[in-house]
Amino acid sequence: MVVEDDPALQKQMRWAFDDYETVLASDRESAITQLRRHEPPVVTMDLGLPPDPDGVSEGFALLQEMLSLAPDTKVIVLTGQHDRENAVRAVGLGAYDFFAKPFEPELLTLTIDRAFRLYDLQRENTRLKAASGAALEGVLTRDAGMLKVCRTVEKVASAHNVTVALLGESGTGKEVLARGLHTLSSRAKERFVAINCAAIPDTLLEAELFGYEKGAFTGAVKQTPGKIETADKGTLFLDEIGDLPMPLQAKLLRFLQERVIERIGGRSEIPVDVRVVCATHQNLKRLIETGAFREDLYYRLAEIVIDIPPLRDRPGDASLLAHAFVQRFASENGRGTMRLSDDAVSAIEAHRWPGNVRELENCVKRAVIMAEDNRVTAEDLGLAAPDEALEMLNLRQVREAAERAAVANVLSRVNGNIARAAEVLGVSRPTLYDLMNRFGIKKEA
């Protein structure tokens, strides 16, 4: 798409880019309409657009609107000569590149070619990721919320000193994500050391975390480094951090501030370089209110907070995971190929899974052993088969329901304005009328 308000220049650009299919727009409104309708991979845009052709306010407003509607679009901003400031600002906002006017068409074409290539590669990458089902090593999901969590983990991984708090119900995959984070980080070659603060008695936890010198207490027969020290250069995963007793909270806070530890009974300070990832199913904010968790420690631990959705809020994931677990346990148990019956899949999708992925994993493990033949039924899983027939869920029906909801929603938001609704939905007015007819939606309703 070429966004340019000067008709002569518009024509010249269309001619210069005749290798591409080009759509034109001359102001913000028409550009957004075209963006919605054609989803152009690459956009060139002038910053000076009416009603502010000599300023940049309209151009920047359009740039931001386009990138929030279609973040993958590669936008090349055309600026005035020597207008470095606006060029840098545009790239800072997410523009792909900038070019000073007047431009040489051959040079701009090279940049456009590159933008197309990048767009295609990113598309392919997204497609491959979706196809393999592996959003992050060890993490299976197709749910948008969970995929977003994975993207956040990927981003945070490269900031190798930032502490991360993973919050979510039991069994949602906090440890899997912590391991994924470690594997993607520059610390991947070093150790990933996990410790469950709830599983170790308070009296032993300090020794476990900080280590001890020989003779520090009865039974301390030899010098022993703690988990923090063992994780040096790597990642320390503190699971169930909400269960850390108060005195140890103070000690952990001191470590996070100073980055040195002292073993129990030791005299020297040992510097340790670790990234700390912690997790809990508890509500830390509430623990802080009741005085059970230190607020200052929370802010040290939770530089980045990642909320993990429970399995019941990830539509489709339960059956995706169940199919994968069936394959894994069938081959581990030497049962060849096994599959889930239709009623089993329906029952899995209908169940609420209070214990999340762990509960599902255990349920499938047991069912694979219990199954009479190579089919795992709802009964093997110990779940009631819901009445809902599988045929109810065909794609056409789902698509139609989604289309109907979108049309109705947009129409009510634009107060029945057909032209505006068609624009937002990226369809022509006749198409919108067809859709309304088909779904029996009235303009006024």
Ligand SMILES: Nc1ncnc2c1ncn2[C@@H]1O[C@H](COP(=O)(O)OP(=O)(O)OP(=O)(O)O)[C@@H](O)[C@H]1O
């Ligand atoms: N998205 C996923 N894909 C594949 N396996 C998963 C996924 N999420 C969790 N699992 C598996 O489910 C089990 C529980 O996951 P994990 O131990 O990471 O949960 P958790 O949130 O740390 O649980 P807890 O709070 O009880 O410690 C593990 O066996 C893990 O391998």
